[in-house]
Amino acid sequence: MxxxxxxxxxxxxxxxxxxxxxxxxxxxxxxxxxxxxxxxxxxxxxxxxxxxxxxxxxxxxxxxxxxxxxxxxxxxxxxxxxxxxxxxxxxxxxxxxxxxxxxxxxxxxxxxxxxxxxxxxxxxxxxxxxxxxxxxxxxxxxxxxxxxxxxxxxxxxxxxxxxxEPEQLLLGKVIINSCINPLTALLRVPNGHLVESISAERAMREVYDELMNVLPSMKKHVPFERVRAVCQQTATNDSSMFVDVQQGRKTELDTIVRPIIERGRLNQIPTPRLHMLYQLLTSLHER
Ligand SMILES: NC(=O)C1=CN([C@@H]2O[C@H](COP(=O)(O)OP(=O)(O)OC[C@H]3O[C@@H](n4cnc5c(N)ncnc54)[C@H](OP(=O)(O)O)[C@@H]3O)[C@@H](O)[C@H]2O)C=CC1
Ligand SMILES: CC(C)(CO)C(=O)C(=O)O
The missing domain is CATH 3.40.50.720 (NAD(P)-binding Rossmann-like Domain)
Incomplete structure (x- = not known):
């Protein structure tokens, strides 16, 4: 069996x-x-x-x-x-x-x-x-x-x-989660807000562009349109990171955002937006 x-x-x-x-x-x-x-x-x-x-x-x-x-x-x-x-x-x-x-x-x-x-x-x-x-x-x-x-x-x-390659599969989801999860957790909004507000979508686009500086080969696998589509398909959902923040739990930043910052650092590619999102969300459970 x-x-x-x-x-x-x-x-x-x-x-x-x-x-x-x-x-x-x-x-x-x-x-x-x-x-x-x-x-x-x-x-x-x-x-x-x-x-x-x-x-x-x-x-x-x-x-x-x-x-x-x-x-x-x-x-x-x-x-x-x-x-x-x-x-x-x-x-x-x-x-x-x-x-x-x-x-x-x-x-x-x-x-x-x-x-x-x-x-x-x-x-x-x-x-x-x-x-x-x-x-x-x-x-x-x-x-x-x-x-x-x-x-x-x-x-x-x-x-x-x-x-x-497992790395490619996992990075595909990491890109979507890095674009959606930290912003929704900080703004305290459901996923759909990121495509319903012009300013929020611009912020998400900036995060996406920074991710693509670090992972250029992933652009064809996960175009920005795919990230927008996930926001639309899960419009009324709270992201898992937003739920973690609501419930006072540690988020999964260390496995979603931090490895991208690390890949950037190794290749001397700056990631100021990801770094800022990482710091702001980390500060929430340092109180
Ligand atoms: N939930 C979802 O819809 C999805 C989740 N994921 C991913 O799956 C992973 C798990 O998420 P999720 O199931 O939601 O998390 P949960 O917090 O619901 O569950 C994790 C469970 O693991 C248990 N656990 C922790 N350490 C041990 C251990 N050493 N031995 C046995 N059990 C242990 C916890 O026990 P205890 O109850 O005692 O704390 C808890 O029940 C995450 O990476 C998440 O991002 C991916 C896609 C969808
Ligand atoms: C795709 C998304 C953003 C759906 O909410 C998700 O996987 C999560 O919340 O972690």
Missing amino acids: RQVTIIGGGSLGLLFTHFFTERGWDVHLVVRREEQRESLIKEGLTYHRGGEVQTNAVSVTTALPKNREGLFLYAMKYDDLVPLFNNLPQGPKLFIQNGIAHYDALQNEPNCFFATVEHGAKRLGDVQVLHTGEGRIRLARAKDEPKQGDILQSLEELFIIETI
């Missing part, structure tokens, strides 16, 4: 637990808190989508079980992933975080795969997840990567497996 171990029982971890369970996989979830483990054992995991509600039993522990085979899917945020870098299992590992700092750290590690998730999910407490938006799950398989035939093939029912 196809086995997957999902580490992290937050919004995406619970969504993927549901996705794999309903496709008949042997799923095991690793959560951080005993309280969440007990609730999941007692109540199962409930998935909500529109009017649809499904509850399934979950196999769950607070520590990574020994002797699990198959895929290990890491579903926590970047900051919580960093302490695990030195203790990753040997088998195939899949990372679905936004941003790119995890790729920068793990790119030379064997058996690591990287995906971007365009679905939206919101955890409703410890045992319920709301599927807020459908989208693609794109998994990068580099051209020169040794064949991981079985494991990648078995993911095809859920993921789009693309022959693309």
